[in-house]
Amino acid sequence: MGGGHVLFRLMTGTFGVACASGMALGAVLIQTVWGTEMAAIPPAAKREVDFIKDIQPLFKDHCYKCHGSSRQEGGLRLDRRDDALNGGDGGPVFAAGKSDESRLIKYVAAVDPDVVMPPEGDKLSDEQIGLLRAWIDQGAKWPKD
Ligand code: HEC
Structure with missing residues (x-):
């Protein structure tokens, strides 16, 4: 016992x-x-970001090839406002004010090494990611037209 x-x-x-x-x-x-x-994830840029001047050219140079008028990989189109706001097959890809939770930012920052955008060629620089973050944190303003 x-x-x-x-x-x-x-x-x-x-x-x-x-x-x-x-x-x-x-x-x-x-x-x-x-x-x-x-x-x-690199820090957000400190300055005020302008979509037409800072963000659109970046999307154009690095994303339109696969997310533009001819191809919409993952169901995502970044060359038209309403399509971009709707996001891709997985839903919205950014949430205004929350860049650190936005898939678009996680993918370009390669947080998960298995999902990196762009998937081939050069990664975006820390500075470019910082601009995208600042744009999202400042409300992701995307003028109509
Ligand atoms: C060479 C082609 C290519 C380029 C360039 C490219 N992507 Fe992609 N993207 C893909 C493919 C393929 C998928 C879908 C497969 C996947 O999720 O891995 C995808 C999916 C995505 C998704 C997820 C969509 C969803 O809802 O599931 C996001 C966000 C994204 N890309 C952002 C970007 C951004 C931002 C850029 C530019 C910085 C970019 N991509 C450049 C090929 C590309």
């Missing part, structure tokens, strides 16, 4: 330690993943 009791205490003790270290490990993992994601 007494022996069984000791064994029980031993087991619950070990279980408790295993649990605690599992939780600690989980917390470290979450911190690491979160930390990496945050670090991977």
